[in-house]
Structures are given as structure tokens and as C-alpha cells.
Amino acid sequence: MxxxxxxxxxxxxxxxxxxxxxxxxxxxxxxxxxxxxxxxxxxxxxxxxxxxxxxxxxxxxxxxxxxxxxxxxxxxxxxxxxxxxxxxxxxxxxxxxxxxxxxxxxxxxxxxxxxxxxxxxxxxxxxxxxxxxxxxxxxxxxxxxxxxDRLKDLRNSAEVQRAIRASVMSKQYGNEDFIAKLITDACLSILPDKLNFNVDNIRVCKILGSGILQSQMMQGMVFKRQVEGEITKAEKCKVVVYSCPLDIMQTETKGTVLIKSAEELMNFSHGEENLIEEQIKSIASTGCSVIVTGGKVGELNLHFCNKYKILVVRLMSKWDLRRLCKSINATPLPRITPPTADEAGYCDKVYVDEIGDTPVIVFKQDKEDSAIATIIIRGSTENIMDDVERAVDDGVNNFKALTKDDRLVxxxxxxxxxxxxxxxxxxxxxxxxxxxxxxxxxxxxxxxxxxxxxxxxxxxxxxxxxxxxxxxxxxxxxxxxxxxxxxxxxxxxxxxxxxxxxxxxxxxxxxxxxxxxxxxxxxxxxxxxxxxxxxxxxxxxxxx
Missing domain, CATH: 1.10.560.10 (GroEL-like equatorial domain)
Structure with missing residues (x-):
């Protein structure tokens, strides 16, 4: 062919x-x-x-x-x-x-x-x-x-605010002074001694309602969630963080339990209850009054947490879990074991609050050198809050740029x-x-x-x-x-x-x-x- x-x-x-x-x-x-x-x-x-x-x-x-x-x-x-x-x-x-x-x-x-x-x-x-x-x-x-001009002191609030004001102005004209002050306060509150600033350490939480001028800055982290149990407040508390569910773990292999009488059934369920109670009791005995878990919370576990006055928070995002660990200086544990002194974190206040009609859990640090700060943005619509978030993002990035080069034109x-x-x-x-x-x-x-x-x-x-x-x-x-x-x-x-x-x-x-x-x-x-x-x-x- x-x-x-x-x-x-x-x-x-x-x-x-x-x-x-x-x-x-x-x-x-x-x-x-x-x-x-x-x-x-x-x-x-x-x-x-x-x-x-x-x-x-x-x-x-x-x-x-x-x-x-x-x-x-x-x-x-x-x-x-x-x-x-x-x-x-x-x-x-x-x-x-x-x-x-x-x-x-x-x-x-x-x-x-x-x-x-x-x-x-x-x-x-x-x-x-x-x-x-x-x-x-x-x-x-x-x-x-x-x-x-150049910044004489990067820890001076007025100087930093003046430097980042213009970048916020292009996104939020009219609110630039208020938003620039929020960003400055948040950045300076977590600025480490060596000036190696990380933009991810400024968190943003958007809550619908009210107006932009009701936005505020808070040391620590804020989550739009409810607590799992009945306890809603803890002060000057130790916090343990688990990356696994707070529940009985499924075994890798299937097992069959043969029960011949009602007494054996009672003993079996009692054994399970005693095991869970022992787990929660051992966590409470280390002085931990807050448990944060990255998975579901079993009903039995929750019952014993309420009994031992432990506040339980469930966070579905691994990213949030890691940020919280950084904020409270805790180590995430992969299985339910009592934490050592080094693994448990510390938080000044953990409480449930209501901003507008949105329930939130607040992990608040009173000390000035907290690793994470949260800016709570209020607004009448989601689009307005998204735009304010972009302005905050620009301002925070500008602050990071100032730590590299403090000159201004x-x-x-x-x-x-x-x-x-x-x-x-x-x-x-x-x-x-x-x-x-x-x-x-x-x-x-x-x-x-x-x-x-x-x-x-x-x-x-x-x-x-x-x-x-x-x-x-x-x-x-x-x-x-x-x-x-x-x-x-x-x-x-x-x-x-x-x-x-x-x-x-x-x-x-x-x-x-x-x-x-x-x-x-x-x-x-x-x-x-x-x-x-x-x-x-x-x-x-x-x-x-």
C-alpha cells in the first residue's frame, strides 16, 4: 500500500x-x-x-x-x-x-x-x-x-500601623485605620524574639452579623462549634489533644465473643464500662480538665467525661488541631493514653461563648507571648467578610515583608x-x-x-x-x-x-x-x- x-x-x-x-x-x-x-x-x-x-x-x-x-x-x-x-x-x-x-x-x-x-x-x-x-x-x-522612611522599631504599634495602612486601604477604603490596628495588634502579640514571623499564626474566624467595626482580636483560638458534653467552662487548665477518636478503637481483626448467660453479658458490658472509666479517670488524675479530639466521641466516654468534670471539644480539621497544639503548646497523641507533663498543653481559659447567635468555643491565653492570635471578623454578608479577610491577609503578609525589609517608599x-x-x-x-x-x-x-x-x-x-x-x-x-x-x-x-x-x-x-x-x-x-x-x-x- x-x-x-x-x-x-x-x-x-x-x-x-x-x-x-x-x-x-x-x-x-x-x-x-x-x-x-x-x-x-x-x-x-x-x-x-x-x-x-x-x-x-x-x-x-x-x-x-x-x-x-x-x-x-x-x-x-x-x-x-x-x-x-x-x-x-x-x-x-x-x-x-x-x-x-x-x-x-x-x-x-x-x-x-x-x-x-x-x-x-x-x-x-x-x-x-x-x-x-x-x-x-x-x-x-x-x-x-x-x-x-523606614521602621525604627518593628514592635512599635503606631509605626507598623502606618506602614501597612495603605495595603489595607486598597481593599477596605474607609475602614483602613480600624482594620490596620486589628492586624497590628494581632501581629505584635505573637511576634517572636528572632522576628521569624509566620503568617499562618494569625487565624481568621468569620461570624455573620453586626458590622465590620465590631470585629476584634483575641489571643489564642476561636472555633465555630459547640462542646460535646455538659461542661462548658475551664480556667487555668491542662489540655490533652488526641488525633484519634475518643471512643473504643476497632480492632484490625474480627473477633467473636460467645456469651451463654445473662450474667456473662452483664460482666462483659461491665468490663467495657470499667475499662473506659479507668481510661478517663487516669486522664483526669493527671490534672487535665479539657480533652480535644480529632474524631467522634463515644457516648460512654462522654458520660464519664461529664462525671469527672472534663470539657470535651471535637475538631474535625487536622489543620485546626495542629494550630491549636501550637497555641497551647501540646503534643497530639495518636491513642487514648494519659498524657505526660510534657505532652499536655496549658490554656488560661476555655469556654463556650455566643457571638451574635453563633456558638463558639474560645481557647484564650492571657499571657502576651501566645503563639497564635485570632481576628474575629463580623459583617452583614459572607461576601463582605470574605473581602475583609483578604484585606487582613494582605496586611499580615505586609507585616511579614517588613520583617525582611523595613524600608518604605x-x-x-x-x-x-x-x-x-x-x-x-x-x-x-x-x-x-x-x-x-x-x-x-x-x-x-x-x-x-x-x-x-x-x-x-x-x-x-x-x-x-x-x-x-x-x-x-x-x-x-x-x-x-x-x-x-x-x-x-x-x-x-x-x-x-x-x-x-x-x-x-x-x-x-x-x-x-x-x-x-x-x-x-x-x-x-x-x-x-x-x-x-x-x-x-x-x-x-x-x-x-
Whole structure:
């Protein structure tokens, strides 16, 4: 039989039938740029304190109402390969600093938009990338000169609150001072001597009802549960934690008990009761008045716990169990045995409370050096509380970033305009075609103050000219005033609008790197998708 010769010319003939191949500027580069521009346009209106919220419904039909770019993109599950590169940069920023994700998206989108103009003017992709990389290097050199303040004492509540206030403001405008104080109190209460801060040690408990201003911080942990037995309160108590159920353990092999008389049956059940009572009695004799278990609680065990005045808490989450052990300094035991002095934890107060009409169990530590703190968030709807939780998460991550680098730069777009001004001057003195790309990099930085002004309802072009005029006079800290009617400029440092140096540093690096990676792609080759034909939707199976 003659061998089949494919008719398709070029690269496509080497691929399986159904594969797709795009190459060149028109098919690959501009296509990728368009996808990233659309992605940036989606979240641009959510940037800054006056950013609009997005309503996102994920694949499980869960509703999110938020202006947090990281959450929006995480739930949307972006499929386009070029846009995914920018999403990866966002995820890296989220891990590194926990804030500044929307900055990367908006800035990378602007870089690619200007790159398209340069490519249409006739510059090669290599010249654009080289220019962007040189400009980014220069920006990171200028950045340390723009530092306006640094934290003198990381344990000073007022200083920390001032530093994390701006990151909370972009999520919860109007409540930023209250939420920043909650976060600061929680972080400082668990800050160890060596400053190795762990963000997981700040827990969040959301309880429906009341308003945001009724939120509070508590040393220790809070669980939305009821206790298992009748005892609802214990003070200055020893706590034993079991990762297994508080019940008679099932044996690995099956056994058969042959009972011939009623007396034998009574003796058998008595033996079981005595065994359980002995277990609970031996736990009570060690001084433990609280038992926390990771599984079900047997009725007989509960009866004897009530008899010996032991409070029983059941936690289904292993994660919660581990966090609680850290909070009370206990060791989780895999089987029901009396704890040693080292294995038992200690808690100042364990009690059942009602917040709103939600029953909660509180493990409260009076001492200041507790390992875990909980922020109880109140709100009228689940969506509001979720958004406050995201603001808390950003604030806590910012505090962790401050333990690495305590430098601060002016916010409100002041840093970006100063960088744009200095990089434009640098670009004009650079020989070669790269200078066009360097100038466009500076122009891309203008997108941040422009977006802030647009979202606040001001005229962006007027605001930009006012900013440039102020920066030419040497006022490096002048940024966009989002509160002035009709727009205006303001000294960001005087207004306490400060950004973290480390957040700006990584955001500039990640945004430039992701934009250059997208530009470097000149061919898109997609293999044929696996699997047979797709099943018809809404098919009526009764017809078969």
C-alpha cells in the first residue's frame, strides 16, 4: 500500500492532523499581546482605593465579589498560555510579598501595549526587550533613592500601623485605620524574639452579623462549634489533644465473643464500662480538665467525661488541631493514653461563648507571648467578610515583608512618576534604538497614577501634568489625591500613604520579566487535543 503523503505545507505536515501552528508577528506576538492587554483591562478598574468590585462566579458556582486581582484570576482559571505567564508572575508576587498583584497586571499590560506600538513602528522584538531590561535595571537602581522612611522599631504599634495602612486601604477604603490596628495588634502579640514571623499564626474566624467595626482580636483560638458534653467552662487548665477518636478503637481483626448467660453479658458490658472509666479517670488524675479530639466521641466516654468534670471539644480539621497544639503548646497523641507533663498543653481559659447567635468555643491565653492570635471578623454578608479577610491577609503578609525589609517608599503613584521622570531623562541620553523602548517603559509607569485618578473620577491627563510639575520642582513625594473633589495632588508621606520598598522592587522585576517573556514568543504550536468527540450536552438518555 502506498504511504500517505500529507498535503499541508511547512511545519504543519510534521504534526498530527488537528494540530495548530501560528508564527510571526501578526499570528503569534500580536495575538499574545492582545490577550494580556484584555486581561490587564479587566482588573485595571479594580485598582486603588476607589477600585470597582468584580463579581466572579467560579466553576463550582461560588460567588466572589472583590477587587483583589489575585483572587479574581485564581477563580477565573485563565487558559490562554501567554496570559498565564502574567498570572504566574502575580502568584510569585503573592508568595513573595502578598500585595501588589494588581500593580503587576496593570503595569505588564501597559508595557505590552507600548511594545506593540514600537513593533508596528519597525523596531525588532530584541531591541524592545533589551530596552525594557535596561530600563528595569535603571529603575531598580533609582528605587533606593526614593525611600522616604523606614521602621525604627518593628514592635512599635503606631509605626507598623502606618506602614501597612495603605495595603489595607486598597481593599477596605474607609475602614483602613480600624482594620490596620486589628492586624497590628494581632501581629505584635505573637511576634517572636528572632522576628521569624509566620503568617499562618494569625487565624481568621468569620461570624455573620453586626458590622465590620465590631470585629476584634483575641489571643489564642476561636472555633465555630459547640462542646460535646455538659461542661462548658475551664480556667487555668491542662489540655490533652488526641488525633484519634475518643471512643473504643476497632480492632484490625474480627473477633467473636460467645456469651451463654445473662450474667456473662452483664460482666462483659461491665468490663467495657470499667475499662473506659479507668481510661478517663487516669486522664483526669493527671490534672487535665479539657480533652480535644480529632474524631467522634463515644457516648460512654462522654458520660464519664461529664462525671469527672472534663470539657470535651471535637475538631474535625487536622489543620485546626495542629494550630491549636501550637497555641497551647501540646503534643497530639495518636491513642487514648494519659498524657505526660510534657505532652499536655496549658490554656488560661476555655469556654463556650455566643457571638451574635453563633456558638463558639474560645481557647484564650492571657499571657502576651501566645503563639497564635485570632481576628474575629463580623459583617452583614459572607461576601463582605470574605473581602475583609483578604484585606487582613494582605496586611499580615505586609507585616511579614517588613520583617525582611523595613524600608518604605511614597505611595499614591508618587514613586512611579518619579521613576518615569528619571528614566525618560536616562532614555534620552542612551544611544541606539533601545532608547525608544526605555522611554516607553517610563511612559508605562504613568499607568499607575493615571488609573488611580481615573478610578477616583478625576481627569487623568490634568492630574498627570500636575504631578510632573510638582516633581520637576523637586517634590518627590507628591502623589494622586483620591479624596479631593475633581482630583488633585497631595504629599503622600504627610497623608501616611506609604508602600513597601520590597513590594515595589519585586513588582517591577516580575512585571518586566513576564512582559519580556511574552514578547520572546514568536511561534505557538498546539498539539491535537487528546480524547474523542465531546459528549452532547443536555442529552435525553431515554431516547437511547
Amino acid at each position: 502506498a504511504m500517505h503523503v500529507p498535503l499541508a505545507p511547512g511545519f504543519a505536515q510534521m504534526m498530527k492532523e488537528g494540530a495548530k501552528h501560528y508564527s510571526g508577528l501578526e499570528e503569534a506576538v500580536y495575538r499574545n499581546i492582545d490577550a494580556c492587554k484584555e486581561l490587564a483591562k479587566t482588573t485595571r478598574s479594580a485598582f486603588g482605593p476607589h477600585g470597582q468590585n468584580k463579581m466572579v462566579i467560579n466553576h463550582l458556582e461560588k460567588l466572589f465579589v472583590t477587587n483583589d486581582a489575585a483572587t479574581i484570576l485564581k477563580e477565573l482559571e485563565v487558559q490562554h498560555p501567554a496570559a498565564k505567564m502574567i498570572v504566574m508572575a502575580l502568584q510569585q508576587q503573592e508568595q513573595e510579598v502578598g500585595d501588589g498583584t494588581n500593580f503587576i497586571l496593570v503595569f505588564a499590560g501597559a508595557l505590552l501595549e507600548h511594545a506593540e506600538m514600537l513593533l508596528r513602528m519597525g523596531l525588532s522584538v530584541t531591541e524592545v526587550i533589551d530596552g525594557y531590561e535596561v530600563a528595569c535595571k535603571k529603575a531598580l537602581e533609582i528605587l533606593p533613592d526614593l525611600v522616604c 511614597p505611595g499614591a503613584g508618587a514613586t512611579e512618576i518619579e521613576l518615569a521622570k528619571q528614566i525618560t531623562t536616562f532614555g534620552e541620553a542612551t544611544p541606539g534604538l533601545e532608547q525608544y523602548a526605555i522611554k516607553k517603559f517610563a511612559e508605562s509607569l504613568e499607568i499607575i497614577p493615571r488609573t488611580l485618578a481615573e478610578n477616583a473620577g478625576a481627569k487623568p491627563t490634568e492630574t498627570l501634568s500636575m504631578l510632573y510639575a510638582a516633581h520637576q520642582e523637586g517634590k518627590k513625594n507628591t502623589g494622586v489625591d483620591v479624596e479631593a473633589p475633581g482630583g488633585g495632588v497631595v504629599d503622600a508621606v504627610e497623608k501616611n500613604i506609604l508602600d513597601l520598598y520590597i513590594a515595589k522592587y519585586w513588582a517591577l522585576k516580575f512585571a518586566t520579566s513576564s512582559a519580556c517573556t511574552v514578547l520572546k514568543v514568536d511561534q505557538i504550536i498546539m498539539a491535537k487535543q487528546a480524547g474523542g468527540p465531546k459528549a452532547k450536552e443536555n442529552k435525553d438518555w431515554d431516547e437511547d
